[in-house]
Amino acid sequence: MAVIIKVYGGFGNQLFCYACGYAVSKLNQVPLIIDTTQQDNDPSREVEIDKLNISYQQRITFKKSKNLFGRVILNRFRLRKYIGWNTMSIVEKKPYSFDKFVFNIGNRNVYLTGYWQSYKYFDEIRDDLLDLFSPTYTVSKDMLNLKKQVLNCNSVAVHIRRGDYVQIGCAVNMNYYDQAIEIILKKIENPIFYIFSDDMNFAKQYFKKFKGIECVLIQYASKNKTLDDFFLMASCKNQIIANSSYSWWAAYLNKNIEKIIICPQLDFWKDDFYPGRWTEIVM
Template structure:
């Protein structure tokens, strides 16, 4: 069996599931979910149940295979030791595959049987070639709200652009600011201007926890519609909406990363992502972008080349 530990917000949960899904498929094993961390974790809700996932949760018997460090209670952490002594045929705790340090490494893809996965696994390289499969796994399980259905229909019919601007904790939390770049208006404006130079009839849909800042700083002549019902309880519907848009400008956020990754294919589709993802010298975000996406760094290089050409 492959057991994947879920922790964090919606985007993190999807990455953790996706890597487990990939390893289970490649080794012909069953994928099981360990969501026991959410019994004490309060920063984000467990949200993966909103999707059409095929994996089951750990059963009572399977919980005995969870490594002691990840048991929910001190009593549970002692279960492995007791089980080894009194349960005939007990196989012991699963070996742990831990993503430490953060970031993609080829060795983490090694196919093995019976693993417990502990990490964030934030790169498409952890689940290559599975976009269609994951689109099915992460399809909404229930019909979305009337508002979401109406917006989804509009986005599908238009030359729509989803833009995700995450400020909030990225601006106010000292801990978050040490790791995550606070993306300024220049990043978003350069992405939108590049897209506007290639496409016509663009309709911009804004997903943000700071709409006034966006209205004051991101006007590039493209009308935009704030998607106002973004909150922790509707994150799954908001992610679904981002995926309906033809183009996406993401933040350095796993939430909009998944909205872009699960988006509907289109010949002219462009997805823009920030690079670097984290502050240099903190975490390794070099594998965050997908091959068919447009990096912030490439836009800067193009702009420098154009300026040099004009000066000549």
């Protein structure tokens, strides 16, 4: 028996996939196999969790055929050959919701497809994830210097995602950040806001309206900027996250016992999606 988890999407979604697969395999005491085929064939995004301290028994990957016959028949045949002809496929039924029956795999191999975006799938093994989701690559010196700063002050990571979110119309209204910063100022003495964004010019202009607060725009040289930013964000003592699985995970891996995490409650990002101890702002 084995649990085979499809790992795909952006970095945050890759973490959700792996975490669920790992939890199901550990509970059932069976090996974990990851399938990164889709991601390995996507030139726009790479498999980034392989730079972390993750464990698995086997990794499935193959070059997909791009012609019509290959897409319709051959790729499916190849996948079945790798995962086993009798393997049961379980597809996520409802996004952002917990399905406890995923853990009831019985006496068989299972192939899990979905993002599995609920903390309830893996909250019991969070301590494992704190170790598994640690870097195995060489972290940049600039990041390490900034990490020392955030660990020695009342640091608040603020993630403002723009870029593709603005283009497709799902960027969070900035009123959310107004409310979140107001909450932080009431609860934390002398906070320092560390700003993470893919549009620093926008973020810089936004924070100009706040008088008397200290802000640091996160900009430095790194060969692994996406991951360095992620681990720096997770090292901050508190977080104001975006509607992003990337900053969701940075907040979830925050080791500060007294942390304050503020998150946007959307129509679909609520209930099983956020841990109950987080502060949700209704959008």
